[in-house]
Amino acid sequence: MQTKNSKISIKSYLLLSETLDEYRGTHEENRLFALKHNELTDHPKEMLLTWMQKHHFKVTQTSKSESFLHQLSTLGNFIGLFSFIFGFFAGIGLLSYSGEAPVNVIYYLLFAMIIPLLSIYLSIISLLSNQTISNFFSIFFPLHWVEKILGFFIVNEKVDSINKVFSPELKKWMFTSRLQLFSLLFSIGLLLALLFMVVSKDIAFSWSTTLQVAPVEFFKLLACIGIPWGESMPSAIPSVELIEMSHYYRLGGNLDTQMIQNADKLGAWWKYLAMVTLFYAIFLRFLLWLATRYGYQEQLEKDFLSLDGVAKLLRDFKTPYVSTEALKVETHLEIAEETNEQVTHDVSKDYHNIIAWNFSLDELTLVNDSKNIDSFFLNTVGGNHSFKEDQMVAQEAKEMVLLYVKSWEPPTMDFVDFLEELLENKNVYEVKVYPLGTAARHYESNEQEVAIWKRKIQGLKSKKVWVVDV
């Protein structure tokens, strides 16, 4: 169960994406889930996480996100360690003092302040940049290369497909955030190297430049750089005197004698360099790292809600599930094929009995007149007639019987009961069921209606009864 303020992690992001690839649930299932977790209604992310936890087991293939996260952390650890070691050895290299030429602080400042400030600036620019630049940055995304090269050799589709799950924007934040972390580790390595060298070696610091810079001007510049800690730690700002003393001219050939006499004072530079590293390379970087972590988290949460399938899931959670289907399954009615069995196309002009089912006597007379058919006995049955009346008509019928029916009214069992009674009468030789259309159609029935009558009559399996199809 997720708390109402659960944070989205890259792992949960990937697991949800993976789960949604395999299973999205029906509206009914998802709505039911949301109703069961009513307390999370206003917390869509937490609801999604809970849903993912419930359904992740449905992912049948080996989890791609697990291997991706493993690769990401392995790669991250490796680059992190490398950055730290690289920073440490870069520091050692920068502070190497052979005893001949002193260590040029300007060169160190370049690594401890100028390059970090420049890269911080570039990072900020890239973060605020548009899609094209962010796409450019995605090329620098470490996994971009690893995935391409691994993918080439071992067809590592796992990583490739996972990588597609991330938007360029998220990749940019991921990359920038990790870049800040690696830079931070590099700077920590640099600082540790400085401390290590200061403790283990006697380093002579100097400043040297081809440009014509007066020591006072240089002091002003250094003091300006040291403003952040100048008030609280004045000893970590080199004095004008120290700056003058440590001005090194290569063309002078050897070290200034004054410098040698004040070697202990020259060492005081380290405090300033340490503070520069601490503030510009570590503190500012740390702040940017925190900011990028925040930005990354925000982007991750935003993208979490934009994952393919999430919109549907959230809609399912929110929208009442409406169903109208029947619970009972309907048995399929087998319809017999149409044949011409017991079908006649002939209608005689005379019948012993003409019986009309559900017609009035007037209607019957009109039909006879219209069809030019005559009979000794005319009867109407069905409708409002009683069973006794119908029974009497069935029993009294003889020889050839013509039975009018309304073609548009399908044969009911009530009609079948009457017909069976009529067929049981041994005096009746033949019954012709004549489906008639409406008066407006001049009693012409249509094919479809007659077909229904044919099927019903054929179903009775009697050789005495025929359907008239004219």
Place this chain on the structure above:
Amino acid sequence: MYSNEKKLNNNYPKFAVVGHPNKGKSSIVSSLALDDSVQIGDTPGTTQIKRGFPLKVDGKIIYELFDTPGFQRARRVLSWLNDQEPVSADKRSDVVRAFISAHKNDERFRDEIELLAPIMAGAGIIYVVDASKPYGPEYEVEMEILRWCGQPSMAILNLIGQEDYRDQWKSALGHYFRMVRTFNPIKATFTEHMELLDSMSQLKEEWTKPIKVAISVLEDLQEQKVEQSIESIVNNMLKTLSFVYTYSIRDEPATPDEEKQSKSAYREKIITYEKKQEKNIESIWNHRSIEKIENALVLDNVGLFSKESASIFGLSQQQLIITGASAGAVGGLGIDLLLGGGSFFLGSLIGGAVGGVGAMMGFDNLYEVKVLGQSIGSRELSIGPMQNLNFPYILLGRSLYHASVIAKRSHAIRENINLDNEEFFTEQIIDSEMRKTLEKVHLKLRKDEKPEEEELEAYKKVLMESFLSLLK
């Protein structure tokens, strides 16, 4: 039977759709329940058992419709009822109950019992007649039986055929039913559906509120379906128009056969996307068993352009140059550090330049290099994104037309759906003003760029407008 009746006797409104065989009872239920699985046929007896179609919202039943078999031996039932000891009007329903009880195992009255059971369990009566055929007194027997049930009732005039005998029917039905309404389940619009529900709500005071709730739920559902349809169409447009098919080729240039094969695979994919989208629309509108007659999406005349590209380790030449330059610069920086700054970063600069230029110049040579017996380079032929300017509108026209036909189609229709005149609609539903908004998105997709959120919103809005105008 009584235990079943008790089960049915819950507090929500219930309606039993009853009548003579083949008068469109199942069609009406199918249309009102938005369910095309109901068996509808011109053979009497298609409906053999009563089936309840509950309208459920989150599992809670708001109302329930019952599809029932038609009357088969109505005269015998009425005769049995009349043969019982005369009772006052308020006790007549007990006589009907007694009939059900006495004949529950009598095969002759199976249909009558199926249709009377829900009524005796409290369902309102919806008596369906075919008003395109003349009225006949034989119906009075059925209406009389229903009157014996003592439940609130209304009649529906269903016009199955071309003729119109509504006046005849109205004057006859008026004697038996409180309300008579015309409803053609095949042609009924959503508004007519809601109006019928509103009429049903008036049958009993206690039913008014739940039916009003149902109307509101169904109206919301209709809106959601419209939105989901547009979303589905937009998603398909984005997917189709930005689709790129890549095909590995042996050598440059691609052979005509390779080109033909990849173009055919591209077309196939686009057609599959459209079919999938159509299925999705049909499922949104709850049409699960539609047979369509339609013109297939023709892509033969749409010019498809292919592009060939090469890569090493999966990296394009541009990417490889960046990689080379970065790697060179890092290597050079190492040398700079070793020299303690004496090189003034020349190492990085030179390393970067060498790496970048090397990657640029050596791309073609590297391409042939084999590692572990496998060439590190690959060549691909890609088709897409679709560059044809008119294609998006053809696709949109087809999608909107299909969606509108499905959305308007009654669930009572069982005939095939004809979708072979969508080209006419393309011109009708997308005017030049709309094209301007749509074109912004199409242009980006052609360039393989992702449209902005606002552009997509505007795109959806335009499609929504044209879709709604088609639904009118």
